[in-house]
Amino acid sequence: MHVEEIVISQLPSDPIKEQPRETRVCDIGLRQHNGIRFCKCSFELFNHHFLSVNIDKAFRRTREYELHIGILDPEPIRSLRISWLNLVAFSVLAGTAGLAGYTNFFPNSNILAVILGVCAGLFLILAVYHSQDRLVFYSQNGRTPLVTLFNRNPDQETLSTFITIFTDQIKEANTNLNFICGNERLNVELKEHRCLMEKGIISRKGYDISKSRILDRHR
Secondary structure (H helix, E strand, O other): OOHHHHHOOOOOOOOOOOOOOOOOOEEEEEEEEEOOOOEEEEEEEEOOOEEEEEEEEOOOOOEEEEEEHHHEOOOOEEEEEOOHHHHHHHHHHHHHHHHHHHOOOOOOHHHHHHHHHHHHHHHHHHHHHHOEEEEEEEEOOOOOEEEEEEOOOOOHHHHHHHHHHHHHHHHHHHHHHHOOOHHHHHHHHHHHHHHHHHOOOOOHHHHHHHHHHHHHHHO
């Protein structure tokens, strides 16, 4: 048994034994595709309390994992980041290209306008690539980002439907875990984090930080 499990399992009652899972029954699924980032993601809620995630990115190995959604915070946090540096570079180059194309201020203005226009286009692509609008679900006590959804993808209605069902099932799973003694509930969350670390979903450093936060709750 891992050291952290011993620490948070010092209770008169025995730790809850893992039960064999029921036959897998899908509750709802969601598929997302981000063409700019060459990323395809699929999410499947099953048996009310579990989530299956498949992330396929170009030039990277496919990541697949499952987790008990009872360890998640039901309130996602929106992560909105805009690549202002690339946008500024795009604006400057596009403006200069326009000036060069419509005036004779520069030598070989037409050629220069084309070159600057191509460069501006590249910076625009970089700006879109490095900008992101996401909804992130964190673990309750470890505060580790475990589920990330592209906002308004594939469309707002489809995403909103999935999130509504997802958050309702998280709350239901949370309620079920609340019937477990507090320390054993923390043990469930810690085991989920360790499994994700062993699968390479979260880093060793991220796991250590999460473990510290979870053990702090025990103290």
